[in-house]
Amino acid sequence: MYRILIVDDEPMIRKGLQKLVEQSELPIESLRTAENGVVALQRIGEERPDFLFTDIRMPKMDGLELCARVAEMDADIQVVVISGFGDFEYAQKCVSYGVKEYLLKPVNIKGFQNVLEKLIRTKTKVSSETFVAVTKLEQWASRMEHAVWMLQEAELKGLISEILEELQAYKLKLNRVIDILQEIHTLLHQRLNVRDVYLMQGELELTGAADEQEAWCRFTAAVHGHLEELRAKRKGKLKDPVEEAKQYIETHLAEEVSLEEVADFIGLNPSYFSQLFKQSTQETFVQYRTRRRMEKAKKLLEQPQWRITDISGEVGYADHPHFTKTFKKYEGCLPSEYRQQMGIRT
Structure with missing residues (x-):
């Protein structure tokens, strides 16, 4: 199954190329x-294509720059440049970005089919060179499942390192690693x-990972998350860990x-907790804590008996200037100005 992306600023040409792809009878996963x-890069971020057909002259970002950006991704994307006769010398500059196929406008059926056949042959060759046996993946998953089920955190960490080392030896492209x-x-x-026994929660989302390191970090956090979830369930902890974390933060705003x-308090791996908290609240841990501190500070500022210097300590800022700077960044005014708006004299 192949994923194809067509980039051209002329709607009729896009439709024509779509029709040629459909007539090719390729097993297409997405077209x-x-x-x-610019839009093409957004599409690539959402889903990496196998084949990319791009025009040269386009507004906002032309085909040459697009090819350069794709080359920087180190992704296994085969690029075909489509150009008018007058743009051919310009199109040849794309050679340095790994482009090996060109199509001259107007594109005819025979020329298009020939290029597609070349792309498929190259794709098949690359796939066979970077093939990782399904039995190997199943073996890794089986060992990983045992380590998670038995709560063997050290063994799980070692296994992930072993898999990382072995996969790096294959020198795979990012999309293949994903x-x-x-x-x-x-x-x-x-x-x-x-x-x-337990219905394990959590999904792994690797689409959009900027590089291999980020993909591995997400994978590791998700796997350790299963172990932490299992451990919590066996302890009979039925509370929502994020809600537990929020309550803990709330009672420790002055610290x-x-x-x-916080992760240690609720019994979760810090990396997994960070990911879980962001998914649940749409804020990082620090962003959430700062927001709650500023909201509490506003409530205290609305009470005349509280001195501003005392309020800064009450919401966790031993450094008063840091508090006033953070408050202004969050609220758009200084604490003293906020009080004046409330009609309270400082």
Whole structure:
């Protein structure tokens, strides 16, 4: 199954190329279009295509810059440049960005079919060179499931390091690494749920990972999250961990509480807790804590008996200037100005 992206600022040409792709009888997973390079990069961020067909002259971002940006991604995307006869010398500049196929306008059926056949042959060759056996993925998922089920955190950490080292030896492209990590996680999730004791929550979202390191961080956090979730359930902790964290932060606003401290309090791995908290609240731990501090500060400022210097300490700022600076950034005015707006003399 192939994913194809067509980029051209002329609607008729986009439709014509779409029709040629459909007539090719390729097994197509998705066929999408974009009117310029900027939109194309957004589409690529959402889903990496196997084949990219792009015009040269386009508004906002032309084909040459698009090819350069795709080359920087180190992604296994095969690019075909479509150009008018007068743009051919310009199109040849794309060679340095890994573009090996060109189509001259107007595109005819035979020329298009020939290029598609070349792309497929190259894709098949690359796939065979970077093939990781399904049995290997199943073996990893099985070992991982045992470590998670038995709450063997050290063994799980070692196994993930082992998988990382072995996959790096394959020198895979980012999209291939993402596919493999996604598959391992799916197999792990299925094995844990088939035990029919606990329904494991959590999904792994790797689309949009900027690089391999980010993909691995997300994968590691998700896997350790399953272990932490299982541990919490076995302890009979039925409370929502994020709500527990919020309550803890609320009662410790006057202290410099760290993410690690809160994660330890509710019994979660810090990396997993950070990801879980952001998904649940749409804020980072620090953003949430700062917002709650500023909201409490506003309530105290509305009470005349509180001195501003005392309020800064009450919401966790030993450094008074830091408090006033943060308050202004959050509220748009100084604490003293906020009081004046309330009709309270400082």
